[in-house]
Amino acid sequence: MTSVRPLVRPAELRAALLPDAVEALDDMLVDLAADPTRLGRIFPAAARRTARGQVAGTDHRVEDAVRVELVGAAASRLSPPDLLAELQAVYRYGDADEKRAVVLSLGAVDDQGIDGSEVLLDALRTNDVRLVAAAMGAHADRLSTHDWRHAVLKCLFVGVPLAVVAGLATRADDELAAMVRRYVEERRAAGRSVPEDALKLLDLITSTTVQET
Structure with a gap:
């Protein structure tokens, strides 16, 4: 059991x-x-x-x-x-x-x-900050790479701290970085503030890429 x-x-x-x-x-x-x-x-x-x-x-x-x-x-x-x-x-x-x-x-x-990924995906479709944060815990490793990247972006949209995202340092990749950059550029173009977490994530991915090369 x-x-x-x-x-x-x-x-x-x-x-x-x-x-x-x-x-x-x-x-x-x-x-x-x-x-x-x-x-x-x-x-x-x-x-x-x-x-x-x-x-x-x-x-x-x-x-x-x-x-x-x-x-x-x-x-x-x-x-x-x-x-x-x-x-x-x-x-x-x-x-x-x-x-x-x-x-x-x-x-x-x-x-x-x-595999409760269907439950997680439903939770991630909400704008309930506590529910979205819970969905990005350890069980989020069941999410596909595509769904996980969009879930990280959802955290930035609704204000969930990326510190709650399990496995962020090991799973973040260049495609996620590209998505976050577009998000940052759109906010700046609209004259809106950029969440500090978005910039930290870009730094994290950049530093990881440099270490790997």
Whole structure:
């Protein structure tokens, strides 16, 4: 079965929850251990039953960490294809927060056989900054080179920091540089400011190319 890395250590997550919320989380985990196909019914209510807000000392939100832990419980009992089907269904019918948690869960899945690229592509078609940022995590290595380049450009368009893009230094190439240059030129021609990340990316690609030659 598939394992899922937690967003934060379980002890940290539980420290961020009130006692009743810890009990609710444990109850949901028990339910999923008994029947992992209940993920779609348990997932939407997870934030209401536990909490929302930032996990102290981390970059993660409580509701995301809770939901990723729930996915981990289901993953331990499901085959990779069944897990992917469950996540796709939860994403399809979820609100923005639930969709983000699904995308974060995909990034935490430790199984190269699971390809959630269709979910990522849907997330990247939105203008939800947090959803786009989540889609550029570790699971973005499933995106084709073409789709990945356009996803990086989408980050520049909507203001997602390129620091969240997994594998940027190793995957950026001359074609991406050409796309970013056109983007920079268009903004300058329109009298608009150029994101600092765009210029840093061009410098990164240039320096990498020089080293390779």
